[in-house]
Each structure stands twice: as structure tokens, then as C-alpha cells.
Amino acid sequence: xxxxxxxxxxxxxxxxxxxxxxxxxxxxxxxxxxxxxxxxxxxxxxxxxxxxxxxxxxxxxxxxxxxxxxxxxxxxxxxxxxxxxxxxxxxxxxxxxxxxxxxxxxxxxxxxxxxxxxxxxxxxxxxxxxxxxxxxxxxxxxxxxxxxxxxxxxxxxxxxxxxxxxxxxxxxxxxxxxxxxxxxxxxxxxxxxxxxxxxxxxxxxxxxxxxxxxxxxxxxxxxxxxxxxxxxxxxxxxxxxxxxxxxxxxxxxxxxxxxxxxxxxxxxxxxxxxxxxxxxxxxxxxxxxxxxxxxxxxxxxxxxxxxxxxxxxxxxxxxxxxxxxxxxxxxxxxxxxxxxxxxxxxxxxxxxxxxxxxxxxxxxxxxxxxxxxxxxxxxxxxxxxxxxxxxxxxxxxxxxxxxxx
Amino acid sequence: xxxxxxxxxxxxxxxxxxxxxxxxxxxxxxxxxxxxxxxxxxxxxxxxxxxxxxxxxxxxxxxxxxxxxxxxxxxxxxxxxxxxxxxxxxxxxxxxxxxxxxxxxxxxxxxxxxxxxxxxxxxxxxxxxxxxxxxxxxxxxxxxxxxxxxxxxxxxxxxxxxxxxxxxxxxxxxxxxxxxxxxxxxxxxxxxxxxxxxxxxxxxxxxxxxxxxxxxxxxxxxxxxxxxxxxxxxxxxxxxxxxxxxxxxxxxxxxxxxxxxxxxxxxxxxxxxxxxxxxxxxxxxxxxxxxxxxxxxxxxxxxxxxxxxxxxxxxxxxxxxxxxxxxxxxxxxxxxxxxxxxxxxxxxxxxxxxxxxxxxxxxxxxxxxxxxxxxxxxxxxxxxxxxxxxxxxxxxxxxxxxxxx
Numbered sequence: 001x002x003x004x005x006x007x008x009x010x011x012x013x014x015x016x017x018x019x020x021x022x023x024x025x026x027x028x029x030x031x032x033x034x035x036x037x038x039x040x041x042x043x044x045x046x047x048x049x050x051x052x053x054x055x056x057x058x059x060x061x062x063x064x065x066x067x068x069x070x071x072x073x074x075x076x077x078x079x080x081x082x083x084x085x086x087x088x089x090x091x092x093x094x095x096x097x098x099x100x101x102x103x104x105x106x107x108x109x110x111x112x113x114x115x116x117x118x119x120x121x122x123x124x125x126x127x128x129x130x131x132x133x134x135x136x137x138x139x140x141x142x143x144x145x146x147x148x149x150x151x152x153x154x155x156x157x158x159x160x161x162x163x164x165x166x167x168x169x170x171x172x173x174x175x176x177x178x179x180x181x182x183x184x185x186x187x188x189x190x191x192x193x194x195x196x197x198x199x200x201x202x203x204x205x206x207x208x209x210x211x212x213x214x215x216x217x218x219x220x221x222x223x224x225x226x227x228x229x230x231x232x233x234x235x236x237x238x239x240x241x242x243x244x245x246x247x248x249x250x251x252x253x254x255x256x257x258x259x260x261x262x263x264x265x266x267x268x269x270x271x272x273x274x275x276x277x278x279x280x281x282x283x284x285x286x287x288x289x290x291x292x293x294x295x296x297x298x299x300x301x302x303x304x305x306x307x308x309x310x311x312x313x314x315x316x317x318x319x320x321x322x323x324x325x326x327x328x329x330x331x332x333x334x335x336x337x338x339x340x341x342x343x344x345x346x347x348x349x350x351x352x353x354x355x356x357x358x359x360x361x362x363x364x365x366x367x368x369x370x371x372x373x374x375x376x377x378x379x380x381x382x383x384x385x386x387x388x389x390x391x392x393x394x395x396x397x398x399x400x401x402x403x404x405x
Numbered sequence: 406x407x408x409x410x411x412x413x414x415x416x417x418x419x420x421x422x423x424x425x426x427x428x429x430x431x432x433x434x435x436x437x438x439x440x441x442x443x444x445x446x447x448x449x450x451x452x453x454x455x456x457x458x459x460x461x462x463x464x465x466x467x468x469x470x471x472x473x474x475x476x477x478x479x480x481x482x483x484x485x486x487x488x489x490x491x492x493x494x495x496x497x498x499x500x501x502x503x504x505x506x507x508x509x510x511x512x513x514x515x516x517x518x519x520x521x522x523x524x525x526x527x528x529x530x531x532x533x534x535x536x537x538x539x540x541x542x543x544x545x546x547x548x549x550x551x552x553x554x555x556x557x558x559x560x561x562x563x564x565x566x567x568x569x570x571x572x573x574x575x576x577x578x579x580x581x582x583x584x585x586x587x588x589x590x591x592x593x594x595x596x597x598x599x600x601x602x603x604x605x606x607x608x609x610x611x612x613x614x615x616x617x618x619x620x621x622x623x624x625x626x627x628x629x630x631x632x633x634x635x636x637x638x639x640x641x642x643x644x645x646x647x648x649x650x651x652x653x654x655x656x657x658x659x660x661x662x663x664x665x666x667x668x669x670x671x672x673x674x675x676x677x678x679x680x681x682x683x684x685x686x687x688x689x690x691x692x693x694x695x696x697x698x699x700x701x702x703x704x705x706x707x708x709x710x711x712x713x714x715x716x717x718x719x720x721x722x723x724x725x726x727x728x729x730x731x732x733x734x735x736x737x738x739x740x741x742x743x744x745x746x747x748x749x750x751x752x753x754x755x756x757x758x759x760x761x762x763x764x765x766x767x768x769x770x771x772x773x774x775x776x777x778x779x780x781x782x783x784x785x786x787x788x789x790x791x792x793x794x795x796x797x798x799x800x801x802x803x804x805x806x807x808x809x810x
Contacts, residue, residue, distance in 0.1 A: 052734035053742050053758070084730065086759050119727040120760035230731055308713065308797075309805055316806025322524040325489065326635055329457035337458050353458070354491050355525035392713075394799050400714055401721025 001167060002261040005175065008164025009146035013175040013200035015039045015240030018145040019138035020152030023131025025079030025117065025124060033131040034152025036196060037073040037104055037139055042238035044071035045209035046112070047216045049233035055083035055119070056093035058234060061112040064097065069205025071238050072110040074196060075100045075135075076153050077128065078181075083119035083231040092123045099132045114194050114234050116155055116181065146179070153181040153194055156399065161272040165261050169254035170245040174201045176258070178265040182273035195220065195235040195269055201258060202241035203248040210250075211262050212237050219266035222298065222387040223274045223305075237262075274388040279395030283388065284314055285373045291383030296333045301387035303331035304374060311392035317367035319360065321349040328376055336380050343375040406572060407666040410580065413569025414551035418580040418605035420444045420645030423550040424543035425557030428536025430484030430522065430529060438536040439557030441601060442478040442509055442544055447643035449476035450614035451517070452621045454638035460488035460524070461498035463639060466517040469502070474610025476643050477515040479601060480505045480540075481558050482533065483586075488524035488636040497528045504537045519599050519639050521560055521586065551584070558586040558599055561804065566677040570666050574659035575650040579606045581663070583670040587678035600625065600640040600674055606663060607646035608653040615655075616667045617642050624671035627703065627792040628679045628710075642667075679793040684800030688793065689719055690778045696788030701738045706792035708736035709779060716797035722772035724765065726754040733781055741785050748780040 011018050020034030046065045048058050064071060075096060082089050093113050101108040115123075139145060150160040164177035175198075182193035197212070216235060241247075248258055275283040286305045291297035304310055307327040313320035321342045328335060342350040345366045347358050366372070372391075416423050425439030451470045453463050469476065480501060487494050498518050506513040520528075544550060555565040569582035580603075587598035602617070621640060646652075653663055680688040691709045696702035709715055712732040718725035726747045733740060747755040750771045752763050771777070777796075 050735070051731060052740045053730055084727070084755070084758060084760060120755075231734065308801075312802055312805030315802065318806065322489070325458055326456060329636065330455070335457045350489070350525075353489060355489060392802055392805075394802050396713075397717055397720065397797055397799050397802060400717030400797075401723065 001257045002165045002264065005164040005166050007143060008175070008177060009143050009162050010036060010149065010177045010179045010196060010198045011141050011143070011146045012164045012177050013198045013240060014242035015200055016198045017139040017141045018149035019135065019140055020148035021131060021134060021138050024127035025077055030154065031148060031152035032079045033077045033128065033135060034149040035073055035075045035100065035135055035139065036149060036198060036238070038071070038238055038240050040240055040242065041070045041072060041110065042240050043203055043205040043208050044069055045205055045212045045237045047212055047235040049230060051231050053084065053231045055081055055115060055232045056085060056089040057082055057113040057115045058232065059090065060093045060097050061114065061234065061236065064109045064112050067109040070110055071112055072106040073100065073104060074112040074114065074236050074238070075132070076114040076194065078153055078155055079117040080115060080121055080123050081117045081119045081232045082115040082123050085120065085122055088122055092125055095125065096128060096132065099129060100135070103132055103136050112236050114232070114236070116153065116194055116232055119231060150179050153179070155181065156278060157181050158276055161269050161276070163265055163268040165264060167257055167261050169201070169258065172244045174243045174245060174258070175199060176201070176261045176265050178269050180269035180273060193220065193230070193233045193273060195266070197235070197237035197262065197265060199237070199239045200241065200243040201239055201248055202243065202245050203239045207249055208237055208239055211259050214259065215263040215266040218263060219270040222301065222385070223270045223389060271388050274390050277390035278399045279393040280390030281393055282314060282391045283371045284311070284390055285371065286376065286387045287373060288376045288378070289384045290378040290380050292334045292381040293383040294385055295383070297383040297385035299333050300328055300331040300376065301385045303327050304376065305387040305389035308392055311389065314367065314372050315391035315393050317364050319344055319349060319363040319367060324374060324376065325350060334380065335378055339379040341377040341379070345373050406662045407570045407669065410569040410571050412548060413580070413582060414548050414567050415441060415554065415582045415584045415601060415603045416546050416548070416551045417569045417582050418603045418645060419647035420605055421603045422544040422546045423554035424540065424545055425553035426536055426539060426543050429532035430482055435559065436553060436557035437484045438482045438533065438540060439554040440478055440480045440505065440540055440544065441554060441603060441643070443476070443643055443645050445645055445647065446475045446477060446515065447645045448608055448610040448613050449474055450610055450617045450642045452617055452640040454635060456636050458489065458636045460486055460520060460637045461490060461494040462487055462518040462520045463637065464495065465498045465502050466519065466639065466641065469514045469517050472514040475515055476517055477511040478505065478509060479517040479519065479641050479643070481519040481599065483558055483560055484522040485520060485526055485528050486522045486524045486637045487520040487528055490525065490527055493527055497530055500530065501533060501537065504534060505540070508537055508541050517641050519637070519641070521558065521599055521637055524636060555584050558584070560586065561683060562586050563681050566674050566681070568670055568673040570669060572662055572666050574606070574663065577649045579648045579650060579663070580604060581606070581666045581670050583674050585674035585678060598625065598635070598638045598678060600671070602640070602642035602667065602670060604642070604644045605646070605648040606644050606653055607648065607650050608644045612654055613642055613644055616664050619664065620668040620671040623668060624675040627706065627790070628675045628794060676793050679795050682795035683804045684798040685795030686798055687719060687796045688776045689716070689795055690776065691781065691792045692778065693781045693783070694789045695783040695785050697739045697786040698788040699790055700788070702788040702790035704738050705733055705736040705781065706790045708732050709781065710792040710794035713797055716794065719772065719777050720796035720798050722769055724749055724754060724768040724772060729779060729781065730755060739785065740783055744784040746782040746784070750778050
């Protein structure tokens with residue numbers, strides 16, 4: 001239905017430029033201010049943290065997208081989350097929006113703002129202002145521009161996270177691309193998850209919102225535990241419409257294909273965030289099948305992926321199915337205690353809730369790999385879900401024992 | 406109302422003997438089989454894991470207490486949890502009950518059984534049988550007997566956990582004592598939480614059950630996260646009635662005092678379990694005040710105490726109130742985002758949801774202590790709750806990366 005574009009990026013969809021620079025919010029020389037700009041008004045959608053405490057930029061972005069479902073740009077800084085910063089924080093976020101809008105000659109409510117980094121500290125606005133004024137000259141429709149943006153949104157992330165796919169609709173080539181950051185995993189860190197999706201498909205903002213919400217529930221929301229969210233989590237999508245397809249609606253015959261592309265982009269980014277979790281050495285994928293419903297399967301998958309005992313065992317390459325079944329049993333979901341199978345990859349360790357003799361050496365080899373799949377079959381219905389996470393390591397503790405200092 | 410009995414133990418209440426021995430289930434020479442026996446039929450109550458997967462001994466104990474609310478003894482082994490062991494596991498648990506009942510000359514349904522240790526392996530019943538036959542000769546009404554029992558219930562615990570208090574009711578001296586084990590903390594380990602309460606108070610089994618349930622909700626259940634429970638968690642209480650008070654009922658003028666004593670015993674044990682959490686260097690106490698209800702405060706306190714980010718920060722002595730407020734904000738409870746105060750001990754770090762300048766050196770000194778109190782005031786109602794946990798350390802990861810192997 002769609003294929004991955006080698007070396008594709010968020011500037012591959014028609015109409016987008018991106019870039020970044022170092023304005024001085026981070027102590028290193030890495031970029032800390034970036035933007036994606038669309039040359040035409042783009043249909044826009046956003047998904048935000050459910051945390052009671054929401055950082056100032058979320059309010060600004062919500063207001064911009066809410067005004068008419070249209071964006072021309074999103075401006076992001078790292079190094080400071082502008083959260084718990086009171087009225088001055090609100091004023092700073094609005095000033096960022098207005099100044100960048102002016103610098104690229106668009107209306108203020110066509111600009112979204114996102115921030116990530118430490119919280120409770122006011123932004124150094126003199127540095128932000130200088131950066132904003134210089135940023136338009138750094139925007140490029142090339143891979144370099146996209147890379148500059150990607151670097152600007154990182155905090156403790158070790159690698160950039162970007163993906164682009166293409167598909168054909170109405171005889172036109174359509175691109176869907178995305179970039180993300182996020183590094184804390186067990187509970188997403190103040191470091192925050194930020195995601196940005198660009199596409200040149202023609203689609204209205206309401207339809208885009210619907211797709212973005214669906215994709216989020218199955219991807220980004222499946223790498224978090226118990227609905228954990230930081231004060232700054234945000235996912236923004238922009239559709240330039242320049243690909244020339246007929247406007248996508250649920251009635252369009254290409255709707256499912258486009259939805260699959262959006263979901264794939266989100267899934268790649270979500271898994272990349274999980275794999276790059278703080279201190280992580282492995283990506284862990286939990287597949288739950290045979291639950292009474294998909295919702296039930298999701299709850300069980302999240303409980304297993306969130307278990308510190310399971311995560312520690314994976315780090316230690318210990319085929320500890322006992323911790324997996326204990327997590328399944330405390331998820332608060334209907335489970336038949338007599339019919340559970342558990343596999344590590346293809347290795348059956350528990351069948352009909354009873355231990356199976358398996359080759360410990362083969363299991364050890366499997367668990368030492370960089371991706372571990374835990375399969376739980378409940379034989380209790382048709383519900384299924386997948387969740388992603390990472391192992392719990394010494395480095396997680398080291399990183400988080402002294403993040404602020 | 407009550408006072409702690411120095412050097413008191415589970416054999417201090419009149420009528421109780423206890424003891425333990427090494428029968429060979431553990432690889433070390435530490436005791437792995439123990440019992441508490443009452444010389445008269447004791448009113449009994451039990452609280453069990455809510456995990457869907459329940460180990461064989463829980464079924465046996467539930468049946469014994471359910472038969473008439475009376476116990477003469479509780480038999481416990483460590484080294485093997487007898488969980489996920491199928492019909493043979495059930496048969497083994499019943500055999501343990503019958504054999505021990507016979508060895509001390511009581512009815513089988515007056516004996517409770519508890520197990521803790523690895524799961525999915527059958528008990529070495531030859532060793533268990535020999536141990537059971539020898540155990541009656543090891544029972545003593547002394548501190549030594551209590552210590553022998555306490556050692557027999559430990560797994561990765563570093564210290565024994567026991568407490569005894571006394572109070573006066575109807576002119577009689579009443580004792581309430583308890584012993585517990587438990588060591589995994591973030592999510593209670595397969596190592597399991599086991600608790601045993603003895604008292605010489607006269608009280609019916611229904612009234613005792615009521616008190617035990619209430620105390621559990623405010624103590625043992627406040628050291629677990631998201632209702633986490635292992636397959637073997639169990640708390641059993643026995644009341645010999647030999648103190649000579651009038652039977653305790655909610656109408657008795659001493660009811661509240663006795664309830665407070667039971668709760669205190671449970672709280673001491675719960676905090677001891679938290680402090681001895683795997684790899685822990687500190688006890689962490691989270692006090693939530695000003696929530697819309699006690700239930701809401703409990704949910705918030707548990708979310709904060711369960712946050713790996715908060716726990717890592719405490720380990721690193723990092724005064725990271727940002728992680729605390731983020732946990733408060735994602736607890737799914739009504740919170741006014743503008744009115745939250747956060748203190749570390751007496752150090753105010755956030756007031757009305759805004760950062761307060763505090764002396765970092767003083768905060769560092771405080772956080773280096775062996776007990777850290779996190780106080781969250783929501784100014785949103787009268788609900789309050791306290792939860793206990795520990796820090797997340799390198800040693801937690803080390804212990805749990807290779808528990809089974």
C-alpha cells in the first residue's frame with residue numbers, strides 16, 4: 001500500500017522546509033531552536049498531553065490549531081520546557097509565536113509552538129528572540145534542513161528519529177513523513193515526547209485530526225505506561241495538499257491506505273522512542289492476543305511493558321515468564337488463569353498456564369538480541385494489542401538519578 | 406492508647422508458639438520452613454492477593470479460614486512459591502496442611518499454608534515432609550521461636566520484620582504483634598509479601614476480618630503500585646482470646662484503640678517492607694493532603710510513590726519537584742493546576758504550582774538521609790493519604806536482572 005522512502009524526511013512532502021540552529025538554551029552547541037514551515041496554509045491537527053499540568057506552549061498551539069485548523073509553521077525549542085512558569089511563561093510562548101509569525105510573514109495563529117527541557121525555569125528570551133530572527137534564513141527544503149530541525153528537538157535522545165513513506169492516490173504520489181523526540185520511557189521524562197507529521201496529501205483538518213488521534217492511540221500511547229504523560233507532550237500534523245489528490249475523507253477509496261501510512265509513520269517513531277529510552281539496550285515489544293477485547297488487550301500489554309520486574313529481567317536476559325504472568329494477572333482485566341500461553345520470540349515458555357521445558361541456552365541467545373518480543377496468548381477472545389518499551393538498566397538509574405543537577 | 410513492647414514478638418501475645426528450621430528448599434542454610442501455632446482455637450482472618458493467578462496455598466488457606474473462621478496454626482515455606490504448579494501443586498499444598506495438622510494434633514481445616522519463592526517449580530515434598538515432622542519440636546513461646554519463624558519466611562529480604570504493641574482493655578493487658586516478609590517493591594516480586602498478625606485479644610473472626618481489611622487498605626496496600634500483587638501475597642491474623650477482655654465488637658469502647666493498634670502493627674511492617682525494598686537505600690513516604698477525597702489522595706500518593714523518575718531522583722538526592730508534580734498531574738484525579746504545594750520534608754519547593762527558591766545545599770543534605778518525606782498539598786478538599794516506597798537504585802536493577810538464574 002505504501003513504501004518507505006530511503007533518505008526521506010519531513011521535508012520530502014511537497015511544500016515543507018525545515019531547519020534549526022543553536023540559540024543558547026542548551027549548554028552544548030547542539031541546535032536548540034528549530035522550525036518546520038509550509039509554503040501554503042496547511043490543514044493541521046494536534047494531540048496533547050492529558051497531564052493536568054500543561055506547559056504554556058500547549059495552550060498557544062491549541063489556540064492556533066483551534067482557530068481554523070490551519071498552520072503555516074511549528075516552532076520548537078529544546079533545553080527549557082516553559083512549564084510551571086506562570087503568566088510570564090504564557091507571555092513568552094505567545095511572544096515566540098508572534099515573533100516567528102512576523103519573521104516569516106504569516107498570521108500569528110498560523111504558528112504552533114512546542115518546548116522541551118527543564119521545567120520551572122523562565123526561558124532566556126533574549127537568546128530565543130535572536131534565534132527566531134535568524135531562523136528563517138536556516139530553513140531548507142532539503143534533508144539538511146530536516147536534520148537541523150531534528151537535532152533542535154533532542155534532549156537526552158541519542159539518535160534522531162525520522163521516517164518518510166510514499167503511496168499513490170488518485171494517480172498522484174503522496175508523502176507522509178514524521179520526526180519525533182523522546183527519551184524517558186518508563187514514565188516519559190520531563191524531556192517530553194514531541195512528534196511532528198508532514199504530508200502533501202490534500203485532507204481537511206477534521207479528517208486529519210481523526211487519523212492522528214487513531215494513530216496515536218495505537219502507537220505513541222502504546223509506549224507509555226498507565227497513561228503517563230509529561231506536561232509538554234505534543235503531536236502536530238500538517239498537510240500541505242500540494243500532492244494534488246482529491247481531498248481525503250472516510251469516503252475516499254484511498255482513506256484506509258492513507259490511514260495505514262500515517263499509522264506506520266507514527267509506529268516507526270514510537271518504536272524509535274522506545275528503543276532510545278533512557279539507558280535502554282533493547283526494544284521490547286509485547287503482543288497480546290486472545291483478550292476479551294482490544295481495549296482489554298491494550299491494558300494487559302501496557303501492564304506487562306510497564307513492569308519494572310519484566311524490564312529488569314529482559315535487561316538481564318532472564319527468561320522469567322513468572323514476572324510476565326504476574327503482570328498479566330494484575331492488569332485488572334478478564335483472564336482465564338488456566339489458558340495462558342507465553343512466548344519469548346518463538347520460544348514457548350508457558351502453555352495453558354503451565355511451565356514448558358525449553359532450552360535455556362536458546363532463550364538466553366534470543367534475549368541477548370537487540371529486540372525482544374513477548375507474546376501473550378490468553379485464548380479468551382479476539383482482542384489484540386501491541387505495546388513497546390525498553391529494558392530497565394543501570395544507565396536508566398544513572399541518567400535519572402541526576403538529570404536536573 | 407498503645408505502646409510498643411521492646412523486644413516483643415509474635416509469641417508475646419498469650420497462647421502462641423513459633424519456630425523454624427532448614428528443610429532444604431533454599432540453597433543456603435537459612436530456615437525455609439516455619440510455623441506459628443496457637444494453643445487454643447484462634448479466631449482467624451485473611452486477606453489475599455487480587456492477582457488472577459493465585460498460588461495453591463492461597464486456595465488452601467482460604468478454605469481453612471472459610472470453614473469456620475478458626476485457625477490453630479499457619480505453616481510457611483520459603484524457597485518455592487508453589488505457584489503455576491497445576492494439580493500437583495494443589496495436592497502438595499493440601500498434603501502440607503494435612504501432615505502438619507496431624508503432627509500437632511489438630512483438625513486439617515484449622516491450618517493455613519503460605520509459600521514464597523520461585524514459581525513454576527514443584528515443591529520437593531520429601532524435604533517438606535521431613536521438615537514438617539520435625540517442626541513441632543522447634544516451636545517455642547519465646548523470642549527465639551519467633552526469630553526462627555521470621556528467618557524461615559525471608560527470601561531476598563535483608564532484615565527480619567517484627568513488631569509488638571500492648572494496650573489495656575477491660576483492665577486486661579492485650580498484645581498485638583506481627584511479622585512480615587517482602588522485598589521486591591516497585592512491583593512486589595514473586596518473592597511475595599507475607600504478613601502474620603497474632604493477638605491475645607478476644608475478638609470474633611468477622612470483627613477481626615473487618616479490622617484486618619481496613620488496616621491493609623491503609624498500610625500494605627499503600628506500599629504497592631497500581632494494585633500490584635504477586636500470586637502469593639497473603640496476610641493472616643489469629644486471635645487467641647487469652648487476654649481475658651470482653652469480646653471486641655464495634656460497640657466495645659476499646660474498639661478504636663484496638664483498631665489503631667492493629668493498624669500500627671501493619672504500618673510498621675509495611676514501612677519495613679518498603680525500606681527493605683530490593684536495592685533500596687531509603688524509605689520514601691508520600692503524604693498527600695487537600696485532595697477531593699481520601700480515595701483520590703490515595704491514587705495520587707500511589708502514582709507519586711510508583712514513579713520511577715521520582716524514585717531515581719530520590720536515589721540521586723535530586724530535589725526534582727518537576728517529576729513529582731508531573732506524577733500528580735497524571736494520576737487521573739481532580740487537581741487544581743494552580744494551587745499545588747510540594748515540600749521535601751519541611752523544604753518548600755513549589756508553592757501555588759510555582760517554583761520557590763530554596764537552599765539546594767539544605768535540600769541535598771535532607772535527601773541524603775535514610776528517610777525522605779514528600780508532601781503534596783493540593784488545597785482542593787479534605788482528602789488525605791500516605792504511601793510508602795523506596796528509591797530506585799543500581800542494586801534494584803542488579804538484583805532483578807538475574808533473580809531466577
